[in-house]
Amino acid sequence: MTFNPYAPLPREYHSFKLNPKEIADSLVIAYFGQSNSANSVSPANSFAPLIPNNLIQFDWRSRLFFNYREPLLGADGVLGNTFTPAGIQLAKQLNKRIIIVPFGVGGSSVIDWAYGYLSFQFDLILYTLLTRYLSPQFFLWHQGESDTLFAGSRISELRHSPPCLNYKRQGFSLGTSKMNYKHSLSRIMDKIYYYFPQSKFGIALASRVDKDHISEDIRQAQCELIAEKENAFFTGDSDKINSSKTRYDQLHFTPYGAELLSLMYLENLYLHIK
Numbered sequence: 001m002t003f004n005p006y007a008p009l010p011r012e013y014h015s016f017k018l019n020p021k022e023i024a025d026s027l028v029i030a031y032f033g034q035s036n037s038a039n040s041v042s043p044a045n046s047f048a049p050l051i052p053n054n055l056i057q058f059d060w061r062s063r064l065f066f067n068y069r070e071p072l073l074g075a076d077g078v079l080g081n082t083f084t085p086a087g088i089q090l091a092k093q094l095n096k097r098i099i100i101v102p103f104g105v106g107g108s109s110v111i112d113w114a115y116g117y118l119s120f121q122f123d124l125i126l127y128t129l130l131t132r133y134l135s136p137q138f139f140l141w142h143q144g145e146s147d148t149l150f151a152g153s154r155i156s157e158l159r160h161s162p163p164c165l166n167y168k169r170q171g172f173s174l175g176t177s178k179m180n181y182k183h184s185l186s187r188i189m190d191k192i193y194y195y196f197p198q199s200k201f202g203i204a205l206a207s208r209v210d211k212d213h214i215s216e217d218i219r220q221a222q223c224e225l226i227a228e229k230e231n232a233f234f235t236g237d238s239d240k241i242n243s244s245k246t247r248y249d250q251l252h253f254t255p256y257g258a259e260l261l262s263l264m265y266l267e268n269l270y271l272h273i274k
Contacts, residue, residue: 013073015064020133026097027090027273028058028136030129031075031083032113033143035252036206036238037104039077042248044070046255047084055091058101060125063132068100075102082142082253086262086269094273101129101136109146110176114184122188126195135196138269140235141185144206144222145251147176148215178217182225189229200272202235204264210250214239233272236264 018026031037048070057066059073066073068087070080081102091098103125105118112118129136176184189201203222207215219239226234238261241247246257253261 009073012067012069014067015062016066018065022097023099023133026099027094028099028101028134028138029083029087030101030103030136030139031081031142032103032105032139033141033206034104034108034146035077035106036082036145037140037142038075038102038106039071039079039081039104040106040252041070041080041082041084041255041258042252043255044078044080046080047088050088051084052088052091054095054097055087056097056099058099058129058132058134060101060103060128063128065099072100072102075104076106080255080258082258082261083140083265084262085255085259086265089262089266090269099134101125101134104142107146108143110143110181110184110188111147113143114187122191126191130195136199138200138202138272139192139196140202140204140265141188142204142206142235142238144181144215144218145209147181147218148207148209148213175215176218178221181218182221185221185225186229189225189232193231200231200233201229202233202265202268204235204261205237205239208239208242208251211242211247233268235268236261238264 051068055068057068057072059066061074070084071078072081075081083100087098087100108118113122192199192201203226205219205222207218226232241253241257241260246254246260248254
């Protein structure tokens with residue numbers, strides 16, 4: 001579920017314009033991946049009273065700037081966002097305008113972003129940013145859960161499955177291989193560097209699908225890209241955030257879980273903010 005881009009926005013959202021100089025003086029952070037980078041924190045608006053005026057968002061659909069309010073525009077879902085606590089702290093501590101560009105999509109695979117339907121949306125978003133004078137200093141990637149092998153899934157089970165079955169809805173997924181994940185994410189990064197050669201790409205280790213299962217293949221692919229790709233850096237090990245207090249359904253974050261993830265983001269972002 002997401003906002004209808006053609007429907008009127010709730011009156012709590014206020015759009016405004018920034019000139020190129022104002023944009024250039026801002027810290028611009030793009031945040032994407034799957035649901036844990038989208039609007040999936042429950043309950044939403046837990047941090048609303050803390051949001052300063054210099055924290056704003058850019059909606060790639062309408063191509064307008066808005067006050068920062070959850071759910072964030074341009075991202076999937078109708079709840080809160082995991083980056084909100086980090087955005088609040090950056091806005092307060094850096095004493096400058098912070099522009100967040102959210103466009104995460106729940107349930108998406110790295111292959112969707114690299115080669116599938118989301119690759120076309122990704123092209124449109126990057127082109128929109130470029131034409132609106134937005135050059136993100138950071139692109140932050142939080143994704144991997146949809147590419148994790150589901151416990152108990154075996155290739156041999158495909159012999160007994162009816163055709164056209166939605167396997168993931170049946171709790172069945174063979175995941176994505178380390179090689180394919182790495183190649184796909186590398187393609188995503190190269191596309192960003194084509195549009196924005198000076199941007200840095202932050203990668204979170206993310207593969208947890210429930211309290212007991214992560215993917216070492218996905219994590220290893222993420223780690224190798226952090227080590228090998230120019231301008232890539234580690235933003236945090238989100239798989240370590242794993243309790244009933246931090247994930248309300250074993251996958252998505254509570255406000256407390258979002259705070260812990262944001263602390264990881266802040267610690268590593270500050271190493272690269274000039």
